[in-house]
Amino acid sequence: MNTVLLIASDEWRYWRRSKLGAAAGLLALILTCASLLATMNQVRSERETRVALQHEAEHTFRDQPARHPHRMVHYGHYVFRPPTALAVLDPGVDPYTGTVIFLEGHRQNSATFSPAYSGAQAGPFALLTPALSYQLLVPLLLIIMGFSTVTREREAGTDRQLVTSGVSPTTIWLGKTVALFGAAALMLLPLILGTVLSNAGGAIASGFLLLYALYLASWVLIITAASAWSPRASSALLALITIWVTLCIVTPRLLASAAMTNLPTASQIETDMEVIVALRNVGDGHNASDPAFNQLRANLLEQYDVERVEDLPINFRGIVAQAAEAKLTDVLNEFAERRMASQMAQSSFVNTLEILSPFAVLQSASMMTAGTDNQTHHRFLREAEAIRFQFVQDLNQVHTEKMAYSDDINRSSDSDAERRTRIDPENWRILKDFEFHAAPATQRLAQLAPSLLVISLWVLIAGSIGWLGARRLVEVNRA
Amino acid sequence: MHSAIRELRFAITDKVVVMALAITAILAIYTISTGLTESASERALIERVKALVTEDREFTLAKQGDAGSAAYNAYHLTYQAPHALSFISRGVRDDLPWKHRIRMLALESQIYETDTGNPELSRIGKLDFDFVAAFLLPLLSILLLYDLRAAEIRNNRWDFLSATSGNGLRLLTARAAVRSVLLYLGIILPFAIAASLNGVSLTSIQVAMSAVALNVFIWFLLALFVTYKTESGPTAAALLLGVWFTTAVAIPVLGKLVIEDNIDLPKGGEILLAQRETVNAAWDLPKEDTMTPFIKQYPEWANEATVDQPFAWKWYFAFHQVGDQTVAPLSQELSQGTRQRDEAMNLVSLASPSLRTSRVLSRLAETDIASFQRYNQCVRQFHAQLREFHYPMLFGRIEYSKEQMQQLPTFVPCEAST
Numbered sequence: 069m070n071t072v073l074l075i076a077s078d079e080w081r082y083w084r085r086s087k088l089g090a091a092a093g094l095l096a097l098i099l100t101c102a103s104l105l106a107t108m109n110q111v112r113s114e115r116e117t118r119v120a121l122q123h124e125a126e127h128t129f130r131d132q133p134a135r136h137p138h139r140m141v142h143y144g145h146y147v148f149r150p151p152t153a154l155a156v157l158d159p160g161v162d163p164y165t166g167t168v169i170f171l172e173g174h175r176q177n178s179a180t181f182s183p184a185y186s187g188a189q190a191g192p193f194a195l196l197t198p199a200l201s202y203q204l205l206v207p208l209l210l211i212i213m214g215f216s217t218v219t220r221e222r223e224a225g226t227d228r229q230l231v232t233s234g235v236s237p238t239t240i241w242l243g244k245t246v247a248l249f250g251a252a253a254l255m256l257l258p259l260i261l262g263t264v265l266s267n268a269g270g271a272i273a274s275g276f277l278l279l280y281a282l283y284l285a286s287w288v289l290i291i292t293a294a295s296a297w298s299p300r301a302s303s304a305l306l307a308l309i310t311i312w313v314t315l316c317i318v319t320p321r322l323l324a325s326a327a328m329t330n331l332p333t334a335s336q337i338e339t340d341m342e343v344i345v346a347l348r349n350v351g352d353g354h355n356a357s358d359p360a361f362n363q364l365r366a367n368l369l370e371q372y373d374v375e376r377v378e379d380l381p382i383n384f385r386g387i388v389a390q391a392a393e394a395k396l397t398d399v400l401n402e403f404a405e406r407r408m409a410s411q412m413a414q415s416s417f418v419n420t421l422e423i424l425s426p427f428a429v430l431q432s433a434s435m436m437t438a439g440t441d442n443q444t445h446h447r448f449l450r451e452a453e454a455i456r457f458q459f460v461q462d463l464n465q466v467h468t469e470k471m472a473y474s475d476d477i478n479r480s481s482d483s484d485a486e487r488r489t490r491i492d493p494e495n496w497r498i499l500k501d502f503e504f505h506a507a508p509a510t511q512r513l514a515q516l517a518p519s520l521l522v523i524s525l526w527v528l529i530a531g532s533i534g535w536l537g538a539r540r541l542v543e544v545n546r547a
Numbered sequence: 548m549h550s551a552i553r554e555l556r557f558a559i560t561d562k563v564v565v566m567a568l569a570i571t572a573i574l575a576i577y578t579i580s581t582g583l584t585e586s587a588s589e590r591a592l593i594e595r596v597k598a599l600v601t602e603d604r605e606f607t608l609a610k611q612g613d614a615g616s617a618a619y620n621a622y623h624l625t626y627q628a629p630h631a632l633s634f635i636s637r638g639v640r641d642d643l644p645w646k647h648r649i650r651m652l653a654l655e656s657q658i659y660e661t662d663t664g665n666p667e668l669s670r671i672g673k674l675d676f677d678f679v680a681a682f683l684l685p686l687l688s689i690l691l692l693y694d695l696r697a698a699e700i701r702n703n704r705w706d707f708l709s710a711t712s713g714n715g716l717r718l719l720t721a722r723a724a725v726r727s728v729l730l731y732l733g734i735i736l737p738f739a740i741a742a743s744l745n746g747v748s749l750t751s752i753q754v755a756m757s758a759v760a761l762n763v764f765i766w767f768l769l770a771l772f773v774t775y776k777t778e779s780g781p782t783a784a785a786l787l788l789g790v791w792f793t794t795a796v797a798i799p800v801l802g803k804l805v806i807e808d809n810i811d812l813p814k815g816g817e818i819l820l821a822q823r824e825t826v827n828a829a830w831d832l833p834k835e836d837t838m839t840p841f842i843k844q845y846p847e848w849a850n851e852a853t854v855d856q857p858f859a860w861k862w863y864f865a866f867h868q869v870g871d872q873t874v875a876p877l878s879q880e881l882s883q884g885t886r887q888r889d890e891a892m893n894l895v896s897l898a899s900p901s902l903r904t905s906r907v908l909s910r911l912a913e914t915d916i917a918s919f920q921r922y923n924q925c926v927r928q929f930h931a932q933l934r935e936f937h938y939p940m941l942f943g944r945i946e947y948s949k950e951q952m953q954q955l956p957t958f959v960p961c962e963a964s965t
């Protein structure tokens with residue numbers, strides 16, 4: 069054990085002396101700290117803005133003047149998705165989804181205004197979040213620091229000296245690995261600090277950090293394994309850069325494009341057109357004489373034992389609006405669920421195959437843990453839809469109960485009737501406060517387990533390969 | 548010439564070179580074929596949706612009895628068809644809208660609708676030809692070139708070679724040049740073939756080929772310089788990777804931060820909110836408050852602008868137009884700012900060969916910001932055309948009739964200015 073630490077501290081001394089290690093370490097530190105600060109500030113101010121806008125939207129709605137309740141249905145309401153605690157480290161799909169939805173009657177709008185809309189286009193690595201710098205760049209820096217750890221001894225012939233003095237090749241490899249582990253642990257510090265500052269719950273924060281620690285561990289072992297198996301530093305570097313490009317850059321993108329080709333999702337416009345055709349039989353809720361509502365009218369007339377809709381104690385137009393909205397929402401929800409399911413199918417296609425790359429596993433697991441994945445976005449869409457349906461139907465209820473049918477039908481031509489259809493703003497208090505939360509921590513932690521397992525498997529495999537490579541250490545040198 | 552042939556023989560017998568070339572060619576062919584498939588499916592989608600929207604418009608219009616309901620219910624598809632070269636770069640086409648279903652209501656509430664796919668897949672990023680040619684190619688260059696001199700030094704041949712060939716640098720140059728040319732051919736031949744088969748103009752092909760050639764040449768020079776200055780392969784590789792990281796990642800990211808910090812834009816949400824408030828407030832305001840600003844913009848309707856009923860379609864569409872007019876300054880600010888940010892990014896790209904190459908390719912593919920803005924302009928023109936068609940019927944100068952509705956304008960995609 070002492071020998072292992074001795075070799076490790078020797079490696080550390082080498083890094084300190086050669087400017088390479090110092091430069092790589094410094095670069096990693098600057099990079100992660102910069103992206104941490106930038107993302108944290110941005111996400112924090114986003115959170116404040118969105119929470120403030122949410123309150124403002126609620127107040128604006130409740131402060132509207134007296135008007136026809138159906139006008140409030142179209143005036144609509146906004147809901148905002150505030151970023152989760154860990155979004156400061158991994159904003160996930162947040163920059164791609166849009167984070168505000170306009171809620172109105174008869175429509176399910178999609179989230180609008182993703183930051184991509186007017187952002188400067190800076191290429192494929194433009195969104196360098198703390199998460200991405202740990203996923204992509206820290207491994208690259210570890211490669212630059214670690215590719216020559218074992219090969220250097222081999223090229224200088226010092227491994228033979230060590231072995232003859234009683235140090236086993238496995239110990240040499242272990243020492244180098246411990247040294248690189250030390251470097252990785254040091255690089256992890258800014259992330260630990262960021263996680264603590266993010267105010268995430270203890271369990272989630274630990275799960276998140278464990279994920280990244282295991283990921284970096286898998287890279288440390290991949291690097292020392294490649295170094296142990298390579299005859300020369302240059303071939304170790306060639307192998308490692310190829311592995312890095314394959315695992316971190318090519319594989320995830322191949323998986324994404326394979327998911328899109330194999331499981332294409334319908335475009336929004338095409339879905340909208342299907343919805344329109346499906347809705348042709350539902351009837352237009354603005355038009356109480358639409359034949360679709362004949363049955364409804366007949367039932368009501370019978371129930372209240374009257375001859376004409378004018379004699380009903382309630383406003384028939386409000387009833388129609390309510391019935392139409394309910395039917396329409398069923399259809400809209402069916403298509404929305406279908407759309408979400410097809411996206412989830414793509415994601416689970418990627419999730420199944422991504423065991424091929426620890427990078428891809430980490431990427432999805434990190435988003436999921438942070439509550440910034442598509443699943444959480446879908447949760448937001450569903451909650452927003454519940455709010456939408458609730459306030460629209462509450463307004464339709466007001467429309468039904470607080471207004472005479474005769475005023476309602478004459479309001480376009482009779483100014484007095486129009487005035488009477490303007491309902492007291494007291495009624496706008498029906499709107500409920502909206503506060504969005506990601507899935508509970510326990511649920512996310514349970515989902516995290518398989519990913520931790522896969523990355524541990526990578527750690528195990530890379531470790532075994534490195535250990536096997538170490539045993540060849542001296543033989544290759546002799547050959 | 549003689550040395551070039553010898554170097555070529557060396558290169559094609561070197562396992563690393565052959566492997567790198569194979570990877571390059573496979574990636575090029577793969578990205579080009581997925582790009583072509585994507586363009587084809589976009590064209591098919593446009594045709595399909597166009598038919599659906601047309602069928603639905605005719606179905607709906609057949610039931611409308613007045614000019615207002617007809618204008619309110621008639622939806623139109625606007626779109627930007629993929630360019631012949633769009634297979635080389637996705638650009639902003641996955642993030643920004645290139646198709647809309649619009650009607651005569653306030654355009655500002657419709658034009659920002661973005662029809663994006665699975666955000667988790669968008670986040671992973673695209674593997675398109677542009678990505679390979681601009682961002683991966685330098686990495687392949689580094690792998691092929693970083694060890695050329697160090698390997699000779701390691702095998703104690705460098706001094707010998709320098710002595711026999713007279714000049715070590717010349718030999719190094721020839722060797723690096725041969726490998727760079729092979730790498731270039733590996734990526735550009737699949738492109739040239741695909742482009743000429745798809746009827747792309749010769750000029751565009753030439754520009755794309757030169758852009759990629761320049762990228763390869765820059766990395767050839769960088770590698771030559773770095774390897775000549777350093778003795779050890781790993782150090783050369785680390786330095787070159789550092790340059791790649793700085794130019795491909797750090798400079799664009801920093802540039803983006805600085806640009807977005809300095810060129811402020813109105814938030815998209817502000818436009819939507821302002822637009823919604825104006826349009827909704829109009830219901831409670833005296834009719835003149837809507838008609839006066841409308842007439843200011845469209846004086847030709849001054850004589851028909853009186854509204855004496857609580858509701859009239861001409862007033863309804865007027866307040867939608869006034870809603871657009873009210874937020875027009877914001878909306879112009881947004882598009883001007885986006886353009887300024889893009890121009891600033893263009894300057895930044897001078898310091899990043901990868902970003903530069905990528906920008907040239909997406910400009911040729913018409914998937915860049917400028918072409919997105921041209922499409923937006925095209926939608927605005929069509930919306931104006933629609934309003935000009937419906938106003939005479941809404942203001943009662945022309946009688947509404949099914950025959951008159953036959954003249955309803957249909958969307959024609961705008962030709963690119965380039």
